[in-house]
Amino acid sequence: xxxxxxxxxxxxxxxxxxxxxxRKTIWAIFWVLLAVTTVEVGLGLVxxxxxxxxxxxxxxxxxxxLVKAYYIVAYYMHLKHEYKNFKMIVSIPYIVxxxxxxxxxxxxxxxxxxxxxxxxx
Amino acid sequence: MAGHSPSVDTKTLWGGGISPFNLxxxxxMMWFFLVSDALTFTGFLLSYGFxxxxxxxxxxxxxxxxxxxPFMHGDHPLLYVALMTFILIMSSVxxxxxxxxxxxxxxxxxxxxxxxxxxxxxxFVGSQAWEWYHFIHGTELGALQxxxxxxxxxxxxxxxxxxxxxxxxxxxxxxxxLIQSGTEVxxxxxxxxxxxxxxFADFFFFITGFHGTHVFSGVVLNFIIFVxxxxxxxxxxxxxxMVEKVGLYWHFVDLVWVFVFTFFYLV
Numbered sequence: 336x337x338x339x340x341x342x343x344x345x346x347x348x349x350x351x352x353x354x355x356x357x358r359k360t361i362w363a364i365f366w367v368l369l370a371v372t373t374v375e376v377g378l379g380l381v382x383x384x385x386x387x388x389x390x391x392x393x394x395x396x397x398x399x400x401l402v403k404a405y406y407i408v409a410y411y412m413h414l415k416h417e418y419k420n421f422k423m424i425v426s427i428p429y430i431v432x433x434x435x436x437x438x439x440x441x442x443x444x445x446x447x448x449x450x451x452x453x454x455x456x
Numbered sequence: 457m458a459g460h461s462p463s464v465d466t467k468t469l470w471g472g473g474i475s476p477f478n479l480x481x482x483x484x485m486m487w488f489f490l491v492s493d494a495l496t497f498t499g500f501l502l503s504y505g506f507x508x509x510x511x512x513x514x515x516x517x518x519x520x521x522x523x524x525x526p527f528m529h530g531d532h533p534l535l536y537v538a539l540m541t542f543i544l545i546m547s548s549v550x551x552x553x554x555x556x557x558x559x560x561x562x563x564x565x566x567x568x569x570x571x572x573x574x575x576x577x578x579x580f581v582g583s584q585a586w587e588w589y590h591f592i593h594g595t596e597l598g599a600l601q602x603x604x605x606x607x608x609x610x611x612x613x614x615x616x617x618x619x620x621x622x623x624x625x626x627x628x629x630x631x632x633x634l635i636q637s638g639t640e641v642x643x644x645x646x647x648x649x650x651x652x653x654x655x656f657a658d659f660f661f662f663i664t665g666f667h668g669t670h671v672f673s674g675v676v677l678n679f680i681i682f683v684x685x686x687x688x689x690x691x692x693x694x695x696x697x698m699v700e701k702v703g704l705y706w707h708f709v710d711l712v713w714v715f716v717f718t719f720f721y722l723v
Contacts, residue, residue, distance in 0.1 A: 345480040346695030347559050354560045361556065365549045372545065376538040379519070379722050393723045400718040404711055411552045411707045421477040425487055433498050440502045444509035 364410045371399050486701045490708045493670075497712050500666065501719055504659045514606075514621045516652035518721045524590045537721050540583045541713065544671075547576025548710040551678075555703045558696025563685065566699060570682045573706065577675040584668045591660065594643025599650035603637040607652050621652065663720065667712055674709050677702045 349357070375396060382392045409415035414422055477484060508515050525532040550572040557565025600608045600618060608626075611617040617627040618634060626634060641650045644657035651657075681702045690696045 341475075342480040342482055342697050343693070343695055345475060345478060345483070346697045347700070348561070348695070349559050351560060354556060357556050358553065361549065361552050365545070368545050368548075369542070372538065372541055375718070375722060376534055376541075379534050396718055396722045400714055403714050407548065407707055407711050407714065411548055412704055412711075417479065418477045421479065421484075421487075424477075425491055429491055429494060429498075432495065436498070436502050437505075440506045441509060444506045447510050448512055 360410065364406050367406055368403055371403050375399055480697060482701055483697065483704070486704050490704065493708065494712075497663075497666070497715070500659075500663050501715060504663060504719065507655050507659065511653060511655070514653060516649075516656045521591070521651045521656075522587065522721065524587075526586065534721060536583070536587065537717065540580060540587075541717050543576055543580050543583070544710050544713050547573045547580070548707055550576060551703045551706045555696075555700050558690070558699040561691070561696070563688070563691055566685050566690075566696060567682070570678060570685060570699070574675055574678050574682060577671055577678065577706075581668060581671050581675065584664060584671070588661075588664075591657070592643050592645065594641075594650045598640050598642040600635060600638045601641045601648065602634055607641070607650060608634065608638070660720065663716060667709070667716055670709050670712065674702075674706050677705060 378392060378395065382389075414425065475481070475484070479487075519533040522537055523531040523533045525536045550569045554566050554569035554573060557569060597610055597613065597615075599610065602608055602620075606621050608618040608620050611619055611625065611627075615635075617625065617631050619625055641648050643650055644654075644660075646658055646661065647654055649657035681698050684690060684698065685696075690698060
């Protein structure tokens with residue numbers, strides 16, 4: 336066994352009783368994900384008929400997406416129950432870079448859209 | 457999900473060769489790979505977002521592009537992609553159930569749930585192929601590519617009046633002149649797109665294609681691990697951590713789809 340291959344020491348095990356609880360959580364999260372997706376699709380179909388403003392609908396979609404992403408990463412990928420340092424290492428660099436690039440992307444794209452003669456496709 | 461040893465001696469964490477995160481090398485590396493892969497997909501979606509805001513006025517509406525549903529006629533916007541999303545969420549659930557069964561050393565459970573995950577993945581890849589097929593072939597009516605390269609939509613089956621990308625309607629002699637100088641186009645490829653900007657098609661092929669490749673390789677990885685489970689490799693090893701590692705990858709694929717679904721189809 337090589338130095339780093341000590342997987343067995345860290346492999347997770349649990350009992351039958353714990354399993355029952357975990358499966359309950361898994362299915363609860365499934366219903367959350369399903370409900371959020373249903374709301375998204377439903378809203379996509381009816382928002383025009385309801386006369387809702389597009390920015391409101393758009394931000395609802397984006398927030399619901401982030402909610403879904405949180406549940407998948409936190410529970411299905413188990414990140415919520417990892418050590419705090421590990422959570423930070425995985426999430427902080429990603430979030431900081433992404434937020435920064437989204438801001439840059441919007442500034443540049445909206446500038447080009449408003450200031451530069453377009454429709455040159 | 458549980459199973460961490462609560463008694464970690466912090467004094468020996470690093471020098472003692474103990475993982476400071478109480479995770480195995482393999483799992484940490486899988487996470488780091490997923491972070492870099494996430495940044496790649498983020499880059500794609502950012503460039504998509506850039507072009508979309510750049511050409512905001514003429515960007516095609518996904519709802520009007522993806523309206524087909526198998527064995528059903530008429531317009532069913534979003535319905536098919538909603539089904540695909542549901543299938544992928546389902547396969548994420550079966551994957552996490554396989555992981556849970558593995559942590560109880562329940563081989564039968566792992567076999568069942570992993571098999572269902574693989575089936576879900578294959579259905580998803582098949583659905584994507586179906587959607588590509590329809591996007592490439594386009595509508596029966598097609599559209600008119602004007603002399604300047606922009607796409608105008610027909611106002612009716614008669615094909616004698618047009619709607620320009622700017623929303624202006626053109627009829628009569630003016631339309632006839634445009635039809636004379638333009639070419640009829642059907643469907644979408646990397647250079648022509650009957651639904652509007654070719655960029656829309658480029659990003660669609662590139663992003664959903666890259667995601668589909670991930671789904672496909674996920675199915676292959678799941679299948680390899682599935683065979684190992686059947687052979688009893690992990691039973692002998694005493695733990696099913698390989699199932700957890702491919703599980704992480706599989707959930708990541710689902711996670712990416714959550715974002716592709718929102719930014720390509722919904723907003």
